[in-house]
Structure formats: structure tokens, C-alpha cells
Amino acid sequence: MDRTVRIRELTVKPGEKTNSWVKIGELADGSPLRVPLIIVNGKEPGPRIVVVACAHGDEVIGTEAIKTIARELTPDKIKGTFIGIPILNAVAFLTGTRVDVLETPMGWNDMSKMYSTAKPDGSVTERAASFLRDEVIPQVEYYIDLHSSAVGSLNGPRAIVAGLYAKVDPVVRRRMEELAIGCGFDVIYRPESESYEGMYFRPIPFFEERGTAKIVLETGAAPTLADLDTLRNGIMGCLVEIGMVEGKPKKSRDITYCGRLSAVRANRGGIFRPYVEIGKTVKAGDKIGEITDVFDNIVEEVVSPASGIVVKVATSAIAYTGIRLAVLAIPDNSRL
Incomplete structure (x- = not known):
């Protein structure tokens, strides 16, 4: 089997490591829009994986995680092929925004929603x-998609895998399980339906249904590096679990499997004071915070709508009707 990696004009043979760029387009002044690639092709055969960051341009924690991991990987230390893409959404990264703000109207061009429909000759986001x-x-056989919370909130670490409703081959499902368990995160979210309450984006199982074992690793807060070590260790745990690098898997001792998320939203406006932290288990009806007005009167006691684990908390104190103040992962007592 030919193990050479070929991406456009780039060729990386077994035993080679390279940093390179792929041109996606140009800005108005003619300067290139490029996607960086870090490819480590091991001397020995093994699994093939791609790790991708910055599909949302302000979620830079994944960028830093890939950089620091790739620094340690060499062809003689890995089995198989590692492909790192530290920045996929080039324009959004340059502007420090979730999506490409140069493409109008905004909102339609969330990269995480367009993999199945993106045109090679479409918008810059579609081309990437x-x-x-x-x-x-x-x-590749494996794909890890790195994300953090959007601006204004903090995510706790969780692995996201395709729900059982997705038509995924059993072999691919087993590979997804390897990644999800190997990352060592305490919460594994496997949606019970195609409704993703509590999330900004829907992890549509496009790649999984076509034979690639994909998971999403999510933690931290855009545009910061909060919880970088957790994400980095999670990725390394995945590489150990699939046999790419040597080491002892850092598996979580207390994994909670969740089938749905529940958003906690404000009914009133004012200043939000949270009383819970990431990872805390709450019961339905528990007080998780309060909203006060400008005269420090409590206008709303925010209570949990369900029993679950707090996986997201607002970091912005500004509250208005409908804004998400927290997100709960609801345990389903199942396994992958």
C-alpha cells in the first residue's frame, strides 16, 4: 500500500514531516488566503488521522493544541499518519470572528453546517x-474536530459523537468509541435525536455515515486558550488509544453518557450572577444563579429545568430575555 500523503502539489512520504500551506483564495488586495497543514508521516504504518481547528475562526484553543502536539510528533515516534489543520476558516480567523464576516448575508456560512453542500467553486468558506x-x-480513517464555546460563555470538556439515529457502519462506530473514551473527558454526548437543543451548531453525521470515524472535542471559551491543557491531553489520549503513539491512555474513571442537552435561559433582563461551576451536578429546581436589576433587586431566581451536569456557563454578566445562561448535559445511563 502506498502510504504517501498527496494534497494538491504537496507530497509527504513515509518518514517525512512537513509544514506547508494550501491556497484557498485571495483577498481584495490580491493577498492569498491559505490553510496551514502540519503532516507527520510515520516510518511505520498505522492509523491515519486529521485533527482540525478553527472551523469557527475565533475558537483558537484548537489551533494552539495542534501546534503544541505537532511539535512533539516525529516520523520515528508515531505509527501511521497525522495531519493537523490549525486554521481551516482562514478569513474568520483573520477577523477574529466565528464566521467569515466578509461574506453576506452572515449566518448562512457557518462552516460546521456546510460540509455536505459546500461547493469547490463557491464562497471562500465553502472552498475551505x-x-x-x-x-x-x-x-484518513479518523477525524477530530476541535471547538470551544462561543464568545460570552465557557464550555466544560465533552466529546461529541454521532447519535444512534445516524447510519454509521459498526466498524466506524467502534473507532468513534475508541476516540471518545481515549480522550479521557468525563462527559460523552451522543445526541438522541437530530434536535441539538443547547448548542449553536449541529454536528451533522455527514462524515461518519460515509466511513470516517469523527468526534468533536469541545472545551474552553473563544477567543481564549482557557482549558488548553485539557484539550491537548484529550487529543494525545486519542492518539494513544488508536495506537499512533506510545503511552498509557488517560481514560476518565467516571464517564457520563448523555443523550440530550438542556439550555437554561433568562426570562428577565439585568446582571447575571452564576452560582454553579462547570462539572457540577444539579437537580431540577436547584437555584443556579440570579438576575438583578440596576438597583440590585433580584428580578429572577434562575433555576435548573432538569437534572444534569453543568457543561456550559455564561461568562458575560449581561442578561436579557432568552439568552442562554447555562447548558446541562442530561445523563441517559447508556453506553456507546
Whole structure:
């Protein structure tokens, strides 16, 4: 089997490591829009994986995690092939925003929602998404998609895998399980339906249904490096679990499997004071915070709508009707 990695004009043979760029387009002044690639092709055969960050341009924790991990990986230390893409959404990264703000109208171009429909000759966002889909994914077995919370909130670590409703081959499902358990996160979210209450984006199982074992690792807060060590250790745990690098897997001793999320939203406006932290278990009806007005009167006692684990808390104290103040992961007592 030919183990050479070929991506456009780039060729990386077994035993080689390279840092390179792939041009996606140009800005108005003619300067190139490029996607960086870090490829480590091991001397020995083994699993093939791509780790991707910055599909949302302000979620830079994944960028830093890939950089620091790739620094340690060399062809003689790994089995198989590691492909790191520290920045996939180039324009959004340059502007420090979730999506490409140069493309209008905004909102339609969330990269995480367009992998199945992205056109190679479409918008810049579509071209980057189709590059990953058409030119990188066919060369790997595993795919780790790195995310953090959006601006204004903090995520606790969780692995996200395709729900059982997805038509995933049993072999692919087993590989997804390897990654999800190997990362060592305490919460594994496997949606029980295609409704993703409590999330900004829907992890549509496009790649999984086509044979690639994909998981999402999510922690921290955009645009910061909060919880970087947790994410980095999670990725390394995945690499150990699939046999790419040597080491003892850092598996969680107390994994909670969750089938749905529940958003806690404000009914009133004012200043939000949270009383819970990431990882805390709460019961339905527990007080998790309060909203006060400008005269320090309590206008709302925020209570938990369900029993679950706190996986997201607002870091912005500004509250208004409908804003998410927290997100709970609801245990389902199942296994992958």
C-alpha cells in the first residue's frame, strides 16, 4: 500500500514531516488566503488521522493544541499518519470572528453546517470546507474536530459523537468509541435525536455515515486558550488509544453518557450572577444563579429545568430575555 500523503502539489512520504500551506483564495488586495497543514508521516504504518481547528475562526484553543502536539510528533515516534489543520476558516480567523464576516448575508456560512453542500467553486468558506471534505478526509480513517464555546460563555470538556439515529457502519462506530473514551473527558454526548437543543451548531453525521470515524472535542471559551491543557491531553489520549503513539491512555474513571442537552435561559433582563461551576451536578429546581436589576433587586431566581451536569456557563454578566445562561448535559445511563 502506498502510504504517501498527496494534497494538491504537496507530497509527504513515509518518514517525512512537513509544514506547508494550501491556497484557498485571495483577498481584495490580491493577498492569498491559505490553510496551514502540519503532516507527520510515520516510518511505520498505522492509523491515519486529521485533527482540525478553527472551523469557527475565533475558537483558537484548537489551533494552539495542534501546534503544541505537532511539535512533539516525529516520523520515528508515531505509527501511521497525522495531519493537523490549525486554521481551516482562514478569513474568520483573520477577523477574529466565528464566521467569515466578509461574506453576506452572515449566518448562512457557518462552516460546521456546510460540509455536505459546500461547493469547490463557491464562497471562500465553502472552498475551505470542500477542501477538507474532498482532498483530506478520503486519506484518513479518523477525524477530530476541535471547538470551544462561543464568545460570552465557557464550555466544560465533552466529546461529541454521532447519535444512534445516524447510519454509521459498526466498524466506524467502534473507532468513534475508541476516540471518545481515549480522550479521557468525563462527559460523552451522543445526541438522541437530530434536535441539538443547547448548542449553536449541529454536528451533522455527514462524515461518519460515509466511513470516517469523527468526534468533536469541545472545551474552553473563544477567543481564549482557557482549558488548553485539557484539550491537548484529550487529543494525545486519542492518539494513544488508536495506537499512533506510545503511552498509557488517560481514560476518565467516571464517564457520563448523555443523550440530550438542556439550555437554561433568562426570562428577565439585568446582571447575571452564576452560582454553579462547570462539572457540577444539579437537580431540577436547584437555584443556579440570579438576575438583578440596576438597583440590585433580584428580578429572577434562575433555576435548573432538569437534572444534569453543568457543561456550559455564561461568562458575560449581561442578561436579557432568552439568552442562554447555562447548558446541562442530561445523563441517559447508556453506553456507546
